[in-house]
Amino acid sequence: MTDDPLTGEQALARVFCLDDLLPDAARRWQQVARTVARDVLAPTIEDDFETQRLRAEHIPALGEAGLLGMHLHGYGCAGASAVSYGAACLEVEAVDSGWRTFVSVQGSLAMTAISTFGSDDQKRRWLPEMAAGRAVGCFALTEPAGGSDPAAMTTFARRDGADWLLSGTKRWIGLASIADVAVVWAQTDEGVRGFVVPTDSAGFTARPITGKRAMRTSIQCDIDLDDVRLPDDARLPDARGLRGPFTCLNEARFGIAWGAMGAARTCLEVAVDRARTRHVFGAPIGARQLIQAQLADMLLEYEKGALLALHLGQLRDAGTLTPAQLSVAKLNNVREAIRIAGQARSILAGDGITDEFPVMRHMANLEAVRTYEGTDEIHALILGRELTGSDAFS
Known part of the structure; x- marks a missing residue:
């Protein structure tokens, strides 16, 4: 057995190789993601896990490879197939779940919210920068007392003249302390609505959660929203209710x-x-x-x-x-x-x-x-x- 030069990777591929089942375009995306994951993320991953560090200097490499919001169309996004996106996620998480979580929070959550429910101005402002990795987004839904029951959220946005005032608390929000923009979900008198909130807004505070024994190469935060004042065009115009x-x-x-x-x-x-x-x-x-x-x-x-x-x-x-x-x-x-x-x-x-x-x-x-x-x-x-x-x- 030990005379056989095959590695575990090669031995597994001899029995089942997912690569062979992928369409050509998906296989190309898979190889792109595999290269970034192994050459950029993997060399420091054990040290980063030990020191609980998200190495932000890696983010541009993900953007340059087209992996951020890659399943979305237009505004700098790659417009890749779902199979391509999935294969890329597999390769990133083969190195570490924290970095696949980054790809998901950025692309599947924050960017998808803006792409699907946002205005043209919101899309033009944020999606190209986020796709390139020059801006980071987060998605603020979960609350301390309502992780599995988002309908019970207590964060509230109330009208104040032409503006909105947003108040409440969110928990376990990925990337919030390094994000440039947050998609925040809140109750209003009109039901649940989404808001695009620049994180430098007065009253927005994000604090990383410490003491984690998992996801140590990722960042999760508590967010406090203290009468964050937003113009009406901060609303995601096409997002109504929990859909x-x-x-x-x-x-x-x-x-x-x-x-x-x-x-x-x-x-x-x-x-x-x-x-x-x-x-x-x-x-x-x-x-x-x-x-x-x-x-x-x-x-x-x-x-x-x-x-x-x-x-x-x-x-x-x-x-x-x-x-x-x-x-x-x-x-x-x-x-x-x-x-x-x-x-x-x-x-x-x-x-x-x-x-x-x-x-x-x-x-x-x-x-x-x-x-x-x-x-x-x-x-x-x-x-x-x-x-x-x-x-x-x-």
Whole structure:
């Protein structure tokens, strides 16, 4: 076994290679993302995780590669297919979930909100700068007491003459402390509305959340909004009710379904490498039945999750993807990626908890991914409602 020169990556590709199933354009985008992830992000990722640092100097490389808001059209965005965007998310998260989260917050949340619901002036002002990585956006929906129930938000925007005054508190808002613009969702007398808020506005304060044991290469913040005064043209004119934020969340869930399989692939490749090179009781551990059974199970779940993500992308490109189908993929792929990472940690034994290997970092990050954009329980209830016709949320 050890005379075989194949790496874990090559051995996995010999059994299942997602690359071969991608359309030509998607494969090109995948290679672009893989190059940026491996050449720019990967060299510093362990140090950045240890020091809890988002290395902002990497952001322009993502913009120059066209990866920010790449699924959007016009205003400097690449207009790539859904499959292309998904494949790019997979490659970025194969290095670290924090950086795929950056791509999602910037593109799937903030930029999608402006592109889908914004005015022409808002689009011209922000989208080209955000696509290039010269401006950073955040998406302020979640509140301290209402993560899974956005309808219960207490942030409120009230009319004050021709302006709006925005007050409230948001929590777990990605990138807020480095963002140039925030898309803030608030209750109004007309229902939930979205606002495009420059983060240098008086009364806007973002504080990074400290003490995290996951997503340490990303930034999540508490936001205080203290009578932030906004002109009427700060409103997203086409966003009314919760359809606005839910549309953006669905875009993010799509990227998560792909990205989680990137983390899973890395953990599986590392486990295969270890199984082929570590000797115990006179033979490589990969020659033992228990290890081979574990690797086979990991491969099955990775392959099924990757094919599910590809199926979602094809549905999205055909315009037939439903929110329930997104829930299937978010629930399954993150859950199985966590299991794959856990099995990889076991195969690596004690060394698996060190930063010599990326597995423990992926395990921690995936627990955070499991929580945001809908917990397992929320997606299970969405699917239960779809299957039974009964709403268990109320």
